[in-house]
Amino acid sequence: MNFSAFNGRLATLYTTCAILISAGIVSLVSAPLFDHAKADDNLPADITTIKVKPSTADSPFKDLYSGWYFRAKETQNLQKDDFENPGFLWVEKGQELWSKVDGKAGKSCASCHQDAQKTMKGVGAQMPKWDEKAKRPLTLEQRINTCRQENMQADEWKWESDPMLSMTTFIRLQSRGMPVNIQSDGPMEAWVEKGKKLYYTRVGQLDLSCANCHENNYGKYIRADHLSQGHSNGFPTYRLKWQKLGSLHRRFKGCMTNIRATAYKRGSDEFVALEIYLAHRGKGLQVESPSVRN
Amino acid sequence: MANTKPRIKAPKSAKQGEIITIKTLISHVMETGLRKDKKTGELIPRQIINKFTAKFDGAEVFSVNLDAAISANPYFQFTMKAEKSGEFEFIWQDDNGETYSKKSPLTVS
Structure with a gap:
């Protein structure tokens, strides 16, 4: 050899x-981790853009990107076709529940609101919304429960229950493609400010605020996942890790637990304020619910 | 989601020799049989879809044996060369003995 x-x-x-x-x-x-020029090449179902200019004066971003943009191709593909999107299993359920009579008043949602495709169009994009009667803003979940209690005389649905997720998703779907457009002046101003304060407050053993990840480091890896800008336009979202649909407040709780903080409760005033602030800073982004994320 | 409901997305027509994509989805809990009831501590009996078959004019074109590790709401997608007109039949077999099926016609020109 x-x-x-x-x-x-x-x-x-x-x-x-x-x-x-x-x-x-x-x-x-x-x-570079992300080629920002290619943002509009690949789009979810019913969506015309996932990148918009911020409409709020104090926005920290040059451009707002939907969370879709930071996901892998495989995850994005699940949201491109409604047939493949597992979130639509809940949409179907929500559609059934819409016309199902419940409670002592013998009413269903459809008894008053008729055809959801017409009456609920744009509603999801405006939540949370100021409620004159309650003298506070109500999230979609809270609004549904108010309706169930007062008008239907039915039991409240739990925040993270299947019927609640089905109904919120079904209603948000009616606004798909429409820009997030919540009222943030007048009585809502104080809530936006409260949410903003929470957003920038460092909490937990890791001493992090929302901004530390979602403003300063979006696009980078956190473990095996890319950090998004943390917008709320795709919620409720089907998260592959959860193997089911989840509310925005579930995401908040997860984030807070990850930074070793004691999380607020779903539906608490803190989370409602944070939801309002996120919707406010994400104004203009198109509603994608039910989105698919990993 | 509790309700078991099969869904199909397949083309109704195709050209001779065309490769067509068939997508199927069934909503099903796919209970592994390994989980315990949190309150009683007893095992929750296994209930999964254990077999999926796609037939075209009675002849099997695609089939899968499923096991407990397959997640809820199994989704299958496969391709087939369209040769002649006929009818698809999709069959899902449940552990509890039930079968769910759905049909879809195909016209080849």
């Missing part, structure tokens, strides 16, 4: 490997 030739080949192999490895390292360091 010709050893020198063999060694020569081995040496070539080593060199090749070394070049490949160093090239790999260089590309890892220098390659």
Whole structure:
């Protein structure tokens, strides 16, 4: 056997490997994580853009990107076709519940609101909304429960229950493609301010605020997941990790637990204020519910 | 979601020799049989879809044996070369002995 030739080949192999490895390292360091120019190439069902200019004066972002943009191709594809989108299992359920009579008054949602496709169009994009009677803003969940108690005389639905998620998703779907447009002046101003304060307050053992991840580091990896800008336009969202649909407040709780903070309760004034502030700063982004995220 | 309901998305017509994509989805809990009831501590009996078959004019074109590790609401997508007109039949077999099926016609020109 010709050893020198063999060694020569081995040496070539080593060199090749070394070049490949160093090239790999260089590309890892220098390659941008996201090519922002390509933002509109790939779009979810019914959506015309996932990138808009911020409409609020104090926005920290040059452009607002929907969370869709930060997901992997495989996850995005699930949201491109409603047939593949698992969130639509809840939409179907919501549609059934819409005309199902419940409670002592013998009414269903449809008894007063008739055809959801007409009457609920745009409603989801405006929530949370100021309620004159309650003298406070109500989220979609709270509005539904108010209706159930007062008009239907039915039991409240729990925040994260299947019927509640089905109904909120079904109603939000009627606004799909419409820009998030909540009222943030007048009586809502104080709530926006309260939410903003919470957003920028560092909490938990890790001493982080929402802004530390979603403003300063979006687009980068957090474990195996890309950080988004933290907008609320896709909620309720089907999260692959959860294997089911989840509310925005569930996401809040998850985030707070991750930074070792004691999370507020779903439906608490703190989370409602935060939801209002997120909707306010994400104005203009199109409603994507039910979105698919990982 | 509790209700078991099969869904299909398949083209109604195709050209001869065309490769068509068929998508199927069934809402099903896919209970593994390994989980315990939190209150009683007893095992929740297994209930999954254990077999999925797609037939075209009675002949099997695609089938899957499913096991407990498949997640809820199993989704299958496959492709087929459209040769002649006929009818698809999709069959899901449940552990509890029930079968769910759905049909879809295909016209080949």
